[in-house]
Amino acid sequence: MPTSTTSIPDPSTRYRRTGMRGLNSEMLSWVFMRASGVLLVILVFGHLFVNLWLGEGVNRIDFAFVGGKWSSPFWQTWDLLMLWLAMIHGGNGVRTIINDYAHGPRLRLALKALLYAAAIITIVLGTLVIFTFDPCPAGANPDLLPSICTD
Template identity: 60%
Template sequence: MTTIETPRSGKIGSGKVAPKYNRSGSSRGNFEMIAWLFMRLSGIVLVVLIFGHLFVNLLVGEGIHAIDFGFVAGKWADPFWQFWDLAMLWLAMLHGTNGVRTIINDYAEKDSTRFWLKMVLYAATLVIIILGTLVIFTFNPCPVVDGVQLPGGFCPAP
Protein backbone atom coordinates (compact mmCIF):
# COMPACT_ATOMS: atom_id res chain seq x y z
CA MET A 1 0.00 0.00 0.00
CA THR A 2 1.27 3.48 -0.92
CA THR A 3 0.74 6.45 1.39
CA ILE A 4 0.19 9.81 -0.30
CA GLU A 5 1.70 12.76 1.52
CA THR A 6 -0.69 15.54 2.52
CA PRO A 7 -0.18 18.55 0.22
CA ARG A 8 2.19 21.19 1.60
CA SER A 9 2.89 19.25 4.75
CA GLY A 10 6.24 18.63 6.35
CA LYS A 11 5.28 15.13 7.47
CA ILE A 12 3.13 12.42 6.00
CA GLY A 13 -0.41 12.79 7.32
CA SER A 14 0.38 15.71 9.64
CA GLY A 15 -2.15 18.06 8.00
CA LYS A 16 -0.03 21.10 8.92
CA VAL A 17 1.31 23.60 6.47
CA ALA A 18 5.05 23.34 5.93
CA PRO A 19 6.99 26.32 7.30
CA LYS A 20 8.11 27.42 3.85
CA TYR A 21 4.45 28.07 2.92
CA ASN A 22 3.65 30.13 5.99
CA ARG A 23 3.44 33.87 5.51
CA SER A 24 4.78 36.20 8.14
CA GLY A 25 2.44 38.59 9.88
CA SER A 26 -0.66 38.19 11.92
CA SER A 27 -4.20 37.44 10.87
CA ARG A 28 -5.87 40.21 8.91
CA GLY A 29 -9.28 39.53 10.42
CA ASN A 30 -12.16 39.81 8.00
CA PHE A 31 -10.33 41.79 5.31
CA GLU A 32 -10.06 38.91 2.84
CA MET A 33 -13.72 38.01 3.31
CA ILE A 34 -14.76 41.63 2.75
CA ALA A 35 -12.49 41.82 -0.32
CA TRP A 36 -14.08 38.61 -1.67
CA LEU A 37 -17.56 40.02 -1.10
CA PHE A 38 -16.57 43.34 -2.71
CA MET A 39 -15.45 41.48 -5.84
CA ARG A 40 -18.83 39.79 -6.20
CA LEU A 41 -20.93 42.90 -5.51
CA SER A 42 -18.80 45.28 -7.54
CA GLY A 43 -18.84 42.79 -10.42
CA ILE A 44 -22.64 42.83 -10.47
CA VAL A 45 -22.79 46.64 -10.34
CA LEU A 46 -20.08 46.89 -13.03
CA VAL A 47 -22.09 44.68 -15.38
CA VAL A 48 -25.04 47.11 -15.09
CA LEU A 49 -22.82 50.19 -15.46
CA ILE A 50 -20.87 48.83 -18.43
CA PHE A 51 -23.87 47.53 -20.37
CA GLY A 52 -25.70 50.84 -19.70
CA HIS A 53 -22.63 52.68 -20.99
CA LEU A 54 -22.42 50.50 -24.10
CA PHE A 55 -26.15 50.78 -24.78
CA VAL A 56 -26.15 54.59 -24.62
CA ASN A 57 -22.92 55.01 -26.57
CA LEU A 58 -23.39 52.38 -29.26
CA LEU A 59 -27.09 51.73 -29.76
CA VAL A 60 -28.99 54.95 -29.00
CA GLY A 61 -29.16 57.66 -31.67
CA GLU A 62 -26.62 57.34 -34.45
CA GLY A 63 -24.64 54.69 -32.62
CA ILE A 64 -20.89 54.51 -32.92
CA HIS A 65 -20.82 57.13 -35.69
CA ALA A 66 -21.99 59.80 -33.22
CA ILE A 67 -19.16 59.30 -30.74
CA ASP A 68 -16.77 62.23 -30.92
CA PHE A 69 -15.56 65.10 -28.77
CA GLY A 70 -18.97 66.79 -28.95
CA PHE A 71 -20.78 63.62 -27.86
CA VAL A 72 -18.61 63.29 -24.76
CA ALA A 73 -18.94 67.02 -24.04
CA GLY A 74 -22.71 66.81 -24.26
CA LYS A 75 -22.85 63.69 -22.13
CA TRP A 76 -20.62 65.13 -19.40
CA ALA A 77 -22.68 68.34 -19.32
CA ASP A 78 -25.25 66.23 -17.42
CA PRO A 79 -24.32 65.44 -13.77
CA PHE A 80 -26.07 62.06 -14.06
CA TRP A 81 -23.56 60.87 -16.70
CA GLN A 82 -20.65 62.37 -14.79
CA PHE A 83 -21.52 60.28 -11.72
CA TRP A 84 -22.31 57.22 -13.89
CA ASP A 85 -18.86 57.37 -15.49
CA LEU A 86 -17.24 58.19 -12.14
CA ALA A 87 -18.85 55.13 -10.52
CA MET A 88 -17.73 53.00 -13.46
CA LEU A 89 -14.16 54.32 -13.22
CA TRP A 90 -13.87 53.90 -9.46
CA LEU A 91 -15.48 50.46 -9.32
CA ALA A 92 -13.49 49.15 -12.29
CA MET A 93 -10.21 50.38 -10.82
CA LEU A 94 -10.90 49.10 -7.31
CA HIS A 95 -12.23 45.78 -8.64
CA GLY A 96 -9.17 45.31 -10.86
CA THR A 97 -6.77 46.40 -8.14
CA ASN A 98 -8.26 43.90 -5.72
CA GLY A 99 -7.90 41.15 -8.32
CA VAL A 100 -4.27 42.01 -9.04
CA ARG A 101 -3.59 42.25 -5.29
CA THR A 102 -4.88 38.70 -4.94
CA ILE A 103 -2.64 37.52 -7.77
CA ILE A 104 0.37 39.23 -6.17
CA ASN A 105 -0.43 37.54 -2.83
CA ASP A 106 -0.70 34.17 -4.57
CA TYR A 107 2.43 34.30 -6.69
CA ALA A 108 4.97 36.63 -5.05
CA GLU A 109 6.94 34.43 -2.67
CA LYS A 110 9.12 36.99 -0.88
CA ASP A 111 7.52 39.46 1.52
CA SER A 112 9.59 42.34 0.13
CA THR A 113 8.62 41.53 -3.47
CA ARG A 114 4.97 41.30 -2.48
CA PHE A 115 5.20 44.62 -0.62
CA TRP A 116 6.78 46.56 -3.50
CA LEU A 117 4.50 45.08 -6.16
CA LYS A 118 1.48 46.10 -4.11
CA MET A 119 2.91 49.59 -3.51
CA VAL A 120 3.34 50.09 -7.27
CA LEU A 121 -0.19 48.75 -7.84
CA TYR A 122 -1.72 51.05 -5.22
CA ALA A 123 0.20 54.08 -6.49
CA ALA A 124 -0.90 53.44 -10.10
CA THR A 125 -4.50 52.94 -8.96
CA LEU A 126 -4.47 56.16 -6.96
CA VAL A 127 -3.02 58.18 -9.87
CA ILE A 128 -5.58 56.82 -12.35
CA ILE A 129 -8.52 57.38 -10.00
CA ILE A 130 -7.43 60.96 -9.21
CA LEU A 131 -6.72 61.87 -12.84
CA GLY A 132 -9.92 60.22 -14.09
CA THR A 133 -12.01 62.01 -11.47
CA LEU A 134 -10.39 65.33 -12.36
CA VAL A 135 -11.06 64.80 -16.07
CA ILE A 136 -14.71 63.97 -15.49
CA PHE A 137 -15.44 66.96 -13.24
CA THR A 138 -13.17 69.62 -14.76
CA PHE A 139 -13.86 68.82 -18.42
CA ASN A 140 -14.55 72.05 -20.33
CA PRO A 141 -15.50 71.51 -23.97
CA CYS A 142 -15.30 75.22 -24.80
CA PRO A 143 -12.07 76.58 -23.32
CA VAL A 144 -11.05 80.15 -23.98
CA VAL A 145 -7.31 80.60 -24.56
CA ASP A 146 -6.00 84.17 -24.99
CA GLY A 147 -9.50 85.36 -25.86
CA VAL A 148 -9.95 82.69 -28.55
CA GLN A 149 -12.63 80.06 -27.98
CA LEU A 150 -11.50 76.52 -28.79
CA PRO A 151 -12.28 74.06 -30.45
CA GLY A 152 -15.27 75.74 -32.17
CA GLY A 153 -18.22 74.10 -33.95
CA PHE A 154 -20.62 73.25 -31.14
CA CYS A 155 -19.58 75.94 -28.62
CA PRO A 156 -21.85 79.00 -28.20
CA ALA A 157 -20.52 82.34 -29.41
CA PRO A 158 -18.66 84.30 -26.69
Protein backbone atom coordinates in the same frame (compact mmCIF):
# COMPACT_ATOMS: atom_id res chain seq x y z
CA MET B 1 12.37 2.24 4.46
CA PRO B 2 9.59 3.81 6.55
CA THR B 3 6.69 5.43 4.76
CA SER B 4 5.05 8.54 6.06
CA THR B 5 1.35 8.95 5.85
CA THR B 6 -0.60 12.11 5.69
CA SER B 7 -4.01 12.15 7.19
CA ILE B 8 -6.63 14.24 5.48
CA PRO B 9 -9.47 15.32 7.74
CA ASP B 10 -12.93 14.09 6.92
CA PRO B 11 -14.60 16.91 4.91
CA SER B 12 -17.89 16.35 6.70
CA THR B 13 -16.38 17.23 10.10
CA ARG B 14 -16.35 20.77 11.40
CA TYR B 15 -13.09 22.55 11.95
CA ARG B 16 -12.25 24.19 15.23
CA ARG B 17 -12.57 27.96 15.11
CA THR B 18 -9.42 30.01 15.31
CA GLY B 19 -10.89 32.56 17.67
CA MET B 20 -11.49 35.17 14.97
CA ARG B 21 -15.08 36.32 14.96
CA GLY B 22 -16.92 38.48 12.49
CA LEU B 23 -15.62 39.71 9.15
CA ASN B 24 -11.97 39.95 8.27
CA SER B 25 -10.37 41.97 5.48
CA GLU B 26 -10.25 39.06 3.02
CA MET B 27 -13.94 38.33 3.60
CA LEU B 28 -14.79 41.99 3.01
CA SER B 29 -12.65 41.90 -0.13
CA TRP B 30 -14.52 38.82 -1.35
CA VAL B 31 -17.92 40.43 -0.71
CA PHE B 32 -16.80 43.67 -2.40
CA MET B 33 -15.67 41.78 -5.50
CA ARG B 34 -19.08 40.13 -5.88
CA ALA B 35 -21.10 43.30 -5.27
CA SER B 36 -18.89 45.57 -7.40
CA GLY B 37 -18.83 42.98 -10.19
CA VAL B 38 -22.62 42.97 -10.43
CA LEU B 39 -22.77 46.77 -10.35
CA LEU B 40 -19.98 47.04 -12.93
CA VAL B 41 -21.87 44.77 -15.34
CA ILE B 42 -24.87 47.11 -15.11
CA LEU B 43 -22.74 50.25 -15.47
CA VAL B 44 -20.66 48.95 -18.38
CA PHE B 45 -23.59 47.57 -20.36
CA GLY B 46 -25.52 50.82 -19.74
CA HIS B 47 -22.49 52.76 -20.95
CA LEU B 48 -22.16 50.61 -24.08
CA PHE B 49 -25.89 50.77 -24.78
CA VAL B 50 -26.03 54.57 -24.64
CA ASN B 51 -22.73 55.21 -26.41
CA LEU B 52 -22.82 52.57 -29.13
CA TRP B 53 -26.35 51.37 -29.73
CA LEU B 54 -28.59 54.42 -29.40
CA GLY B 55 -28.56 56.99 -32.17
CA GLU B 56 -25.86 56.68 -34.81
CA GLY B 57 -23.66 54.26 -32.89
CA VAL B 58 -19.90 54.55 -32.79
CA ASN B 59 -19.87 57.10 -35.63
CA ARG B 60 -21.26 59.83 -33.39
CA ILE B 61 -18.68 59.50 -30.62
CA ASP B 62 -16.39 62.50 -30.83
CA PHE B 63 -15.26 65.40 -28.69
CA ALA B 64 -18.65 67.11 -28.89
CA PHE B 65 -20.47 63.90 -27.86
CA VAL B 66 -18.30 63.49 -24.75
CA GLY B 67 -18.57 67.20 -23.96
CA GLY B 68 -22.35 67.11 -24.22
CA LYS B 69 -22.57 63.95 -22.16
CA TRP B 70 -20.33 65.23 -19.39
CA SER B 71 -22.30 68.46 -19.13
CA SER B 72 -24.91 66.37 -17.28
CA PRO B 73 -24.28 65.57 -13.59
CA PHE B 74 -26.01 62.21 -14.15
CA TRP B 75 -23.44 61.06 -16.73
CA GLN B 76 -20.57 62.50 -14.72
CA THR B 77 -21.69 60.44 -11.73
CA TRP B 78 -22.27 57.35 -13.91
CA ASP B 79 -18.79 57.52 -15.44
CA LEU B 80 -17.19 58.40 -12.10
CA LEU B 81 -18.81 55.41 -10.40
CA MET B 82 -17.74 53.17 -13.29
CA LEU B 83 -14.14 54.47 -13.07
CA TRP B 84 -13.85 54.10 -9.30
CA LEU B 85 -15.47 50.67 -9.14
CA ALA B 86 -13.45 49.35 -12.09
CA MET B 87 -10.15 50.57 -10.65
CA ILE B 88 -10.82 49.32 -7.11
CA HIS B 89 -12.27 46.02 -8.38
CA GLY B 90 -9.36 45.44 -10.75
CA GLY B 91 -6.79 46.55 -8.19
CA ASN B 92 -8.25 44.19 -5.62
CA GLY B 93 -8.07 41.34 -8.12
CA VAL B 94 -4.43 42.10 -8.95
CA ARG B 95 -3.68 42.36 -5.20
CA THR B 96 -5.04 38.83 -4.79
CA ILE B 97 -2.85 37.59 -7.66
CA ILE B 98 0.20 39.26 -6.10
CA ASN B 99 -0.56 37.58 -2.76
CA ASP B 100 -0.90 34.21 -4.49
CA TYR B 101 2.11 34.29 -6.81
CA ALA B 102 4.71 36.77 -5.54
CA HIS B 103 7.27 34.87 -3.50
CA GLY B 104 9.00 36.81 -0.79
CA PRO B 105 7.70 39.64 1.37
CA ARG B 106 9.83 42.37 -0.22
CA LEU B 107 8.72 41.52 -3.77
CA ARG B 108 5.11 41.38 -2.60
CA LEU B 109 5.46 44.76 -0.89
CA ALA B 110 7.07 46.36 -3.96
CA LEU B 111 4.44 45.02 -6.35
CA LYS B 112 1.59 46.11 -4.10
CA ALA B 113 3.13 49.58 -3.72
CA LEU B 114 3.29 49.94 -7.52
CA LEU B 115 -0.26 48.65 -7.85
CA TYR B 116 -1.66 51.03 -5.24
CA ALA B 117 0.23 53.99 -6.71
CA ALA B 118 -1.03 53.25 -10.23
CA ALA B 119 -4.62 52.78 -9.04
CA ILE B 120 -4.62 55.97 -6.95
CA ILE B 121 -3.05 58.06 -9.73
CA THR B 122 -5.56 56.75 -12.28
CA ILE B 123 -8.53 57.37 -9.97
CA VAL B 124 -7.37 60.91 -9.11
CA LEU B 125 -6.60 61.88 -12.73
CA GLY B 126 -9.82 60.30 -14.04
CA THR B 127 -11.89 62.10 -11.41
CA LEU B 128 -10.23 65.41 -12.27
CA VAL B 129 -10.90 64.90 -15.98
CA ILE B 130 -14.57 64.07 -15.41
CA PHE B 131 -15.25 67.07 -13.16
CA THR B 132 -13.02 69.70 -14.78
CA PHE B 133 -13.74 68.84 -18.43
CA ASP B 134 -14.93 71.94 -20.27
CA PRO B 135 -15.54 71.57 -24.01
CA CYS B 136 -16.03 75.32 -24.36
CA PRO B 137 -13.24 77.08 -22.41
CA ALA B 138 -13.53 80.85 -22.08
CA GLY B 139 -11.18 82.81 -24.34
CA ALA B 140 -10.46 79.91 -26.71
CA ASN B 141 -10.17 80.42 -30.45
CA PRO B 142 -13.73 79.91 -31.81
CA ASP B 143 -12.37 78.10 -34.87
CA LEU B 144 -10.95 75.38 -32.62
CA LEU B 145 -14.10 74.81 -30.53
CA PRO B 146 -16.59 72.03 -31.27
CA SER B 147 -19.99 72.76 -32.79
CA ILE B 148 -21.75 72.55 -29.40
CA CYS B 149 -19.97 75.77 -28.32
CA THR B 150 -21.98 78.27 -30.34
CA ASP B 151 -22.55 81.60 -28.60
